Amino acid sequence: MFSILSSKKDRLPQEAQRTWLRTVALGVGLALITFLLWSSLGIDDDVAEVLARRGEVLEGRFIEIPCSEDYDGHRRFEGCTPRKCGRGVTDMVITREEAEQIRRIAEKGLSLGGSDGGASILDLHSGALSVGKHFVNLYRYFGDKIQNIFSEEDFKLYRDVRQKVQLTIAEAFGISSSSLYLTKPTFFSRINSTEAQTAHDEYWHAHVDKVTYGSFDYTSLLYLSDYLEDFGGGRFVFMEEGSNKTVEPRAGRVSFFTSGSENLHRVEKVLWGTRYAITIAFTCNPDHGIEDPVLT
Ligand SMILES: *[C@@H]1O[C@H](CO)[C@@H](O)[C@H](O)[C@H]1NC(C)=O
Numbered sequence: 001m002f003s004i005l006s007s008k009k010d011r012l013p014q015e016a017q018r019t020w021l022r023t024v025a026l027g028v029g030l031a032l033i034t035f036l037l038w039s040s041l042g043i044d045d046d047v048a049e050v051l052a053r054r055g056e057v058l059e060g061r062f063i064e065i066p067c068s069e070d071y072d073g074h075r076r077f078e079g080c081t082p083r084k085c086g087r088g089v090t091d092m093v094i095t096r097e098e099a100e101q102i103r104r105i106a107e108k109g110l111s112l113g114g115s116d117g118g119a120s121i122l123d124l125h126s127g128a129l130s131v132g133k134h135f136v137n138l139y140r141y142f143g144d145k146i147q148n149i150f151s152e153e154d155f156k157l158y159r160d161v162r163q164k165v166q167l168t169i170a171e172a173f174g175i176s177s178s179s180l181y182l183t184k185p186t187f188f189s190r191i192n193s194t195e196a197q198t199a200h201d202e203y204w205h206a207h208v209d210k211v212t213y214g215s216f217d218y219t220s221l222l223y224l225s226d227y228l229e230d231f232g233g234g235r236f237v238f239m240e241e242g243s244n245k246t247v248e249p250r251a252g253r254v255s256f257f258t259s260g261s262e263n264l265h266r267v268e269k270v271l272w273g274t275r276y277a278i279t280i281a282f283t284c285n286p287d288h289g290i291e292d293p294v295l296t
């Protein structure tokens with residue numbers, strides 16, 4: 001086609017050639033202006049691909065990624081320590097009804113305390129509960145009266161949910177569920193838009209779980225409220241060069257991933273409403289395992 005322009009015989013008249021050049025120049029100019037406008041609006045500052053939308057019901061989405069070297073510094077457990085790394089999301093493991101029931105447990109427990117900042121936690125294993133700028137031990141504080149707050153059914157549901165999440169992770173990574181041990185911290189979180197008061201409230205920094213908590217090998221999150229319905233902001237972001245991947249929380253949605261720096265992540269600041277979730281962590285090292293909570 002370009003041979004038409006270069007062939008002497010069919011050379012375009014000079015007038016037509018000038019028009020053609022002008023058109024090209026105009027096109028390039030327009031493209032440049034569009035690009036500059038686009039960048040100045042910050043639209044391409046946060047190129048993020050949505051891994052799971054709030055409105056979707058995902059049967060299971062799994063993306064394999066190469067493992068980082070973070071596991072090398074720790075004792076390896078064959079058949080458990082990640083050799084296959086990646087991240088997955090599913091809406092099929094925990095029903096929305098179960099998510100609502102478990103959210104009520106979180107609400108009950110957290111209503112006894114609450115951080116002065118926007119982020120409160122409740123750890124049913126250790127009993128840790130955010131109160132003001134600190135934590136108290138719920139079990140020590142309430143003693144036997146804890147049975148007036150939580151029921152046996154609450155704890156059974158918590159154990160069932162943990163079990164289902166554990167099976168999901170084992171299946172996705174091709175390991176045996178019995179090689180995984182629950183580890184700490186495993187906790188409920190409640191986040192609203194109130195400004196942070198202490199470092200404990202600063203949940204939005206990018207981090208690697210294996211670096212933050214040495215024992216983690218597999219991290220999971222069970223969302224207990226809906227993005228853009230119960231709260232705004234607060235999306236989960238896997239950070240990658242070139243393009244971040246977001247998970248929009250949805251009640252009952254489980255997202256899980258290997259805990260090394262192949263899964264650097266952050267949570268966006270919550271802008272309005274209240275966001276509930278549970279972080280459930282697993283280790284391959286039995287020495288770092290913790291027990292399910294029991295109502296004593
Ligand atoms: C990914 O997110 C971080 C923090 O929100 C941001 O600074 C970075 O520019 C994003 N990266 C891309 C490629 O959009």
Ligand SMILES: *[C@@H]1O[C@H](CO)[C@@H](O)[C@H](O)[C@H]1NC(C)=O
Nearest residue numbers: 114115116117120192193194
């Ligand atoms: C956020 O939660 C705290 C308790 O942790 C509460 O004191 C505060 O009023 C809440 N803020 C908003 C904006 O709802």
